[in-house]
Amino acid sequence: MIQAPRGTFDILPESAAQRRVVEEQVEKILGAAGYRRIETPTFEATELFARGVGEATDIVQKEMYTFDDGGGRSLTLRPEITAPICRAYLEHGMHKLAQPVKLWYLSSCFRAEAPQRGRYRQFWQVGAEAIGSSAPETDAELIVLLADLLGALGVKGTRLRLSSLGTPETRSAYREELKDFLRAHEAELSEEVRSRIELNPLRAFDSDDRGTRAVMQDAPLLLDRLDEDDAEHFAQVRALLDDAGVRYELDPTLVRGLDYYTRTVWEFTSDALGSQSGVGGGGRYDGLIELLDGPPTPGVGWAAGIERMLLAAHDLAAPADFVDLYVALAAPEGNRTAFDLARAARRAGLQAQLELAGRSLKGQLKHADRIHARWVAIVGENGVVTLKDMESGDQRDAPVQNVIPTILRGGAAA
């Protein structure tokens, strides 16, 4: 039997209903702050991610689904959506709009990672981006919005880690300092960290290797090297979060998986998840638009994983499906009347279902009960309809044209 590809899953109706709740909350919380929805293509030019995410990142090196489009052009299923949004910002001349341009998305991403609980090869991200503002209020607002979303969804055991990566100049000077430090301790580092000193020294902070961890205790920290402007920007972000009552831990070793971050970076984790504890995170990416050949344009944003939010929210309750009217058949000749009635009911704004399985009348009533139908119209011979109120159990015969008005009146006599 053919099965869904490894690392992918079907979203069955119950789970689709939970996701609708997430989407409604996203729309409400981000919409209230002026963020508007955007949807970009599922695949993009490979170069967008190579440049925008960074050649040295795990994502670009190991995790992209890349293919030739048949015409010699390399395309990639999007592993993340910030670079595509920046591409869209440039392509549609959004720098001419009032800044910042505030956008949100809810779309699937693709990464060829080893599947485990909370880690899939196709997964869904909700995210928000504010492009065109360097104000610390933007960073703080985005963090607060993500905190609000996690709160509204009942995501359990969240912790927020916060740091600042400074500007590219500070960062590259710091990188050199860190590389020197790592080289000086080369013998004590893990093979993997050692092999990546040149390409991605910051990854050393992420290592699980004991020797490496011991070395990193004394490693220089970027937070201690921020220039005055960046330090001031970060202080303001923190003051705004403090005022907003958002609790965070300063984590000078916070490394985000993507290369393009500058200044503020953050990550929410949840104790309710296993090893894949990252629920959502983001940061400022003031250099990204320029990397994509645009004018210097600041930006900041976050992404959160839908599956991980749902896992960490445990049993997010979705409203039960509701059926106003179930149209049952007592005699086969009534089928056209029944069909018309169901259709007219839907046109009148009711949720109406029709018997489609050839059940006995008893079976139909049982089914109507199972799907929690509020009313059942039993269509008999010559178009006679018996309307049954499933709440009170009352039933009465009615001409077919009276059925919908009666339901719309809530059953009261005309």
Ligand code: AMP
């Ligand atoms: P990132 O773009 O790596 O910062 O990821 C943002 C969020 O997306 C993470 O916090 C996770 O919640 C989610 N995420 C990332 N990769 C995966 C994956 N392979 N499977 C499921 N969720 C993921």
